[in-house]
Amino acid sequence: MKNYKPKGRLKAAEYIKGILKSDRVLLSRAITIVESNLESDKILAKEIVQSILPNSGNSFRIGITGVPGVGKSTFIEAFGIHLIKQGKKVAILSIDPSSQRTKGSILGDKTRMEELANMEEAYIRPSASGDTLGGVANKTGETMLLCEAAGYDVILIETVGVGQSETAVHNMTDFFLLLMLAGAGDELQGIKKGIMEMADMVVINKADGDNITMSKMAKRQYQNALHIFPQADSGWSPVVSTASAIKNIGINNVWEEVGNFKKLVDENGYFLKNRNQQQIKWMYNNINEELKHLFYGSEEISSQLKVLEKEIISSKISPVKAAQNILEQFKKSI
Numbered sequence: 001m002k003n004y005k006p007k008g009r010l011k012a013a014e015y016i017k018g019i020l021k022s023d024r025v026l027l028s029r030a031i032t033i034v035e036s037n038l039e040s041d042k043i044l045a046k047e048i049v050q051s052i053l054p055n056s057g058n059s060f061r062i063g064i065t066g067v068p069g070v071g072k073s074t075f076i077e078a079f080g081i082h083l084i085k086q087g088k089k090v091a092i093l094s095i096d097p098s099s100q101r102t103k104g105s106i107l108g109d110k111t112r113m114e115e116l117a118n119m120e121e122a123y124i125r126p127s128a129s130g131d132t133l134g135g136v137a138n139k140t141g142e143t144m145l146l147c148e149a150a151g152y153d154v155i156l157i158e159t160v161g162v163g164q165s166e167t168a169v170h171n172m173t174d175f176f177l178l179l180m181l182a183g184a185g186d187e188l189q190g191i192k193k194g195i196m197e198m199a200d201m202v203v204i205n206k207a208d209g210d211n212i213t214m215s216k217m218a219k220r221q222y223q224n225a226l227h228i229f230p231q232a233d234s235g236w237s238p239v240v241s242t243a244s245a246i247k248n249i250g251i252n253n254v255w256e257e258v259g260n261f262k263k264l265v266d267e268n269g270y271f272l273k274n275r276n277q278q279q280i281k282w283m284y285n286n287i288n289e290e291l292k293h294l295f296y297g298s299e300e301i302s303s304q305l306k307v308l309e310k311e312i313i314s315s316k317i318s319p320v321k322a323a324q325n326i327l328e329q330f331k332k333s334i
């Protein structure tokens with residue numbers, strides 16, 4: 001199966017030419033190749049990504065997270081339309097941890113962001129699926145590079161705020177936005193401290209109707225909560241604001257704050273420093289993924305692992321010794 005070569009694949013040069021001309025069809029087809037696990041596609045994907053690399057990196061990358069129901073898709077639609085009105089081209093990608101387990105997806109259904117999806121200047125791509133979060137993140141990272149080469153100048157990477165994929169999104173974006181709700185029981189809503197700490201901006205969404213007063217209170221509480229964290233490396237102090245995605249209130253303010261952030265990090269050198277660190281991290285993540293793939297993908301290793309599992313249960317071998325043995329065997333085989 002892995003050596004199967006799908007029909008209808010073009011030469012790398014044709015995808016590259018298409019992407020650089022902002023051809024959406026060829027962009028989509030190239031992304032499908034990046035997402036594919038077929039060996040022949042992996043080779044093609046590497047060639048495409050390597051060639052477009054000099055044309056990538058020119059966008060501003062924003063990570064957006066929040067629990068299901070907080071209003072991510074409504075917000076992204078309003079925000080995306082606002083950006084397009086400012087003359088931007090916007091690509092919306094997602095990392096959806098649920099798609100690994102269920103092959104279904106919390107984020108990817110087609111009825112979302114209908115108005116935005118119909119706009120020429122917007123490109124929406126549902127989440128890649130994969131076996132590991134690292135694998136999915138790699139694919140989304142490469143998809144982002146292709147979108148940049150196709151001329152999208154703001155990339156929004158959405159993830160569902162349930163505590164698994166935020167770090168992956170944070171590691172590939174310039175600005176991290178956390179959407180929250182006021183008055184949903186505990187003011188900090190089970191959003192983990194680590195996620196709050198990553199946020200450059202917290203937006204209390206659904207600040208409309210009866211919810212306005214509560215949202216203002218929540219804003220103060222989050223402002224106090226964020227003060228406790230040490231100063232971020234970027235030199236930026238995270239801001240908290242209220243918004244109503246559905247009524248299009250406070251959306252322009254978010255873009256203004258992004259602009260303030262960009263100005264600061266351009267001037268103090270953090271923007272470039274962070275991008276460079278992210279690139280290095282990305283290489284190590286890739287190495288980790290490939291190593292895991294090499295090890296667990298080997299039939300010999302997996303049958304030996306089954307034997308070792310039994311031996312551990314029957315106390316014939318200690319888990320540490322078992323790990324040592326199999327790694328020795330692996331080292332000899334490479």
Ligand code: GDP
Binds near residue numbers: 073075205243
């Ligand atoms: P997601 O799961 O985070 O993507 O959330 P959705 O964008 O699908 O929104 C969940 C629900 O909240 C939908 O019924 C939206 O219409 C509603 N919603 C989203 N934003 C707002 C808002 O600003 N105000 C109000 N009142 N409802 C909103």
